[in-house]
Amino acid sequence: MRLTAILRASRIPVSQFTWLASLKVAQLQRIARATGIQSSGTKNVLTARIEAALCQRLVIPAQEKNRNDWSVLSIDMGIQNLAFAHLRVPRASLIQTAAPAPLRPVLTAWHRLKVSEIGTLDLEGTGAKIDVAGIVSEPEAESLPSTKTVKAKAKPAAGLKEAFSPDLYAATAYTLITSLLSAYKPTHILIERQRFRSGSGSAVQEWTIRVGVLEGMLHAVLHTLRHERGSELAEIEVQGIEPKRVVQYWEDLDSDTAPRSDDSTKKGRASAREVKKAKIDLVGRWLNSTLDLNISENGASSSSGEMEPGAILDRKICLAADMSALHDLAGAYLRKWRGEGTRKKSLSVADSGNAIGKLDDLADCLLQGVTWVEWQVMRERLAREGFEAIERT
Template sequence: MRLTTILRASRTSVSQLPWIGELKVAQLQRIARATGIQSSGTKSVLAARIQAALSQQLIPPPQEKNSNDWSVLSIDMGIQNLAFAHLRVPKASLTQMVARAPSRPVLTAWHRLKVSEIGDLDLQGTGVKTDGGDVAERMSDSEAGSIPSSQTIETKPPTGLKEAFSPDVYASMAYTLITSLLSVYKPTHILIERQRFRSGGGSAVQEWTIRVGVLEGMLHAVLHTLRHARGSDIAGIEVQGIEPKRVVRYWEDLDSDTTQEGDDGTKKGRVSAREVKKTKIDLVGRWLGASLENDFSSDTGTRSDGDMGVGAAVDGKICLAADRPAVHDLAGAYLQKWRGEGTRKKRSSTAGSISEIGKLDDLADCLLQGVTWVEWQVMRERLAREGLQAFEMP
């Protein structure tokens, strides 16, 4: 049924995008990787998939959404280490395609947390913690109208069961997490990392992957239910699952099926998960370094990060929200840990964040996922409007 839908969509769009059918398989795969589209399949299936995705860019969005910036919430799944980034994407990033000089996404929030502790987190970065139990009170009347006033909803795990693997506890945490994020950030797009039950080619299914997979499904279920129950106020939110492999391939083509050549021309083996993780952490470190440097210097052309071996990736991918000091503090803490700088060099205002930042990969993953998704949308828009002129083919 899904394939039939794609093929039907391609028949209606082929007259709008005739150049797609003229490309070779390798060219179609490159376009798919550059736009976040599944790159497997035969030439006809791949072409149909690309045509269906690009044709969506030719459909004008509703007027009320078209006039606003995007509010993108990117979630890296976990239970003990869930991370999310909130990006405000200026309208110019999506409309100034011909000039190819879109505004950079603005990072307004960046957190890692235990899901069970969502009610204790300062989501807005104002020093006032968000209590998940009061979410309904902070919603507008129309948003809370779907929740019966006489019904008590458990929004925090029972004492002593925070770490329990129980569907009712996970459902409670999922509801609290989603309603809190909706209330504070009012996203137009929510990106949720897709989970795999096996990793590294292993045959065993780890228990923690099952737990995270259950929570992932519950987040989607809560969002689906709220969108239908509340009607128009959040019905327009777009929710997408994002495969980490496609994010990695967009930047470095470092998925496990890829082999690379060394400097001597010999084939290198598969890239390890540790190397992929390091590359992602390095890439985000470069972005943060460039953003913070722009905050303190007008010389935007100076590189301060050195050669981190991340290929042709560009440093200036994001901006840090000027009115979110917590974001600046966390970015500074990330950079200092990434660079291995001593604690004596840290500013006093960032001491708390530095001591609590922990490992960097979860924070890197959620930010990388959000920025990559935005770039996919920009490239889709360019291809739909400009054709192959927007994409240099060999």
């Protein structure tokens, strides 16, 4: 078997993962789904694919000795409903084993917007600087504008809804990427992969072409900036994430999160509507657990008493402290998810359950980011513990 470039660079003998050869195809597929790897192919193909991913996880920690916590930017693609979430991931959480109170990713930003409005988006609204780890520091009067906001420099690209113009899309893609890089200093950028057909339909919808073009432009802008700016952006990792693998991961991990109904059981697969609802529900459970238990950023909980069944699974994230807009948005998401109405007439946009609009885009970007982090944790555990890591999970 030929060694891939990753295996050669790692200088780790292939024999270190000889335990893979003793596994059945079904077990290899289970590993692939648990680590975000393509699960199709023969046993030899799957084994080689998994070996490459595990060897990479053994090499990366040595390269990251001087790095701060991961700064992960997760983007759910769209034109009228683009959404992104920013997570600060403690490095210790990537190598820890099972623990009573494991460190969790900290959600520091969560937005949904029309891409034409990026020029007026207040990314933080705090006037604070954000370093590579996503840690907020106090604003400096000399270096920050008096408005105390971090706004995109370019004007919004008008007409994106009506016109399919590459030059408008290119300008918007550049403004979006440079604004996000400046605000969050990401170490990893995750971009949702697009499909040209949905629901196994034969027709290619116009909106999928538009979103696909924008997706390609985001990758092109990032590729160009990394080469132009050299060491400043050279270490940023950009990955496309297939939504199907995200759903498969949670279906395998917890049967309660798998979308099921009488119709889906008969057909053997869930509908797009059922999958969407399952993802919205899963993020709703995370936020409900996070806010109700008052989980702090270090993973400690101020609650007392026994935990409800599934509470450990639900405690996947923390909300960054002292970011009122983020907490307002999380609260609005929860109220709409629970179906709670409000009679207050004077509510801010962020605080209104009706104003929050669709939940699926916000859910998708957050779910994508958290899932990717869990893939990396599982790869780390598999590389060091073998198949027992899957069995214990």
